[in-house]
Amino acid sequence: MSHFRKILVWQKSISLVTKVYKATRTFPKEETFGLTSQIRRSSISIPSNIAEGFGRESDKDLLRFLNISVGSLFEMQTQLEIAKNISYLKEEDFNNLYEDSREVERMLVSFIKKIKDRTRP
Template structure:
């Protein structure tokens, strides 16, 4: 697929990344190189790896990059839990971000399964 922008999972991952940036704007300034940075990097990694995988010339490479995106997604879930536990995110913010995260997760896992079947 040459136009990754048309892929719904990439679009959802981009939306999640934007929401992470918006939510972390209010984190304490001392977290700029800590949790704020980590959350943002994980979020950015998800659509970036989807796009990079789709730009590769083999199904095996695409599978590898989708797996990396899934790993970043799970890392993001963990960091969201930490942000909630230390009260940087309120329950509503956490739930919204977590649900968006889980939606992307389900889509990526389904995409990965399809890619492996087509192998």
Template sequence: MSNFRKLLVWQKSMSLTTKIYDNTKSFPKEEIFGLTSQLRRCAISVPSNIAEGFGRDSKNELIRFLNISVGSLFELQTQLEIAKNIHYLDEEEFNNLYEDSREVERMLIAFIKKIKDSN
């Protein structure tokens, strides 16, 4: 594949990032440098690391950046739980975002496995 933009996992992670931004708009203003910022930075990290890894010269480097994306997703999932627990997200918002993040997670893990198996 010649372009990371064609990767479905990158496209899904971009969509998730947009949803995170939309959902955090309603967070309290005092959270702009706290949980709002953390959620947004984690979300941004996922497609960004997929793209950066894709631009590297080796499969090992690609895998390393994909693993960073997985770590960012786990961080994002934890912060979503916190946002739900402190009532910044309602149950439906949380479930939708969490399921989207789990879908990206499964896709990334499968992609990593496919790359490793191709060696």
């Protein structure tokens, strides 16, 4: 398999992390070690786990790390929803981030299915 940097879902998730960092810059300073940190860490976990899975020896390990990426994505979506509900994120910013995250979600789910299909006898 090619290098993880060539995988579109990794590229899209890197773009998502960048957007998350920009959006969370305006969060209150008291959230630096709270919600801001949580959202950023969960977003970073998405492409990081894709990359780590590619560094493993087997499709089984790759699938495990791709599934961790999905979990991190859902965690980030939840945290973004909370940030919107407490008015840290404007509705428009939330919608843009959420739509980007849904695109990454669909791509990850599709990629997982592709890997599972090729590992079946």
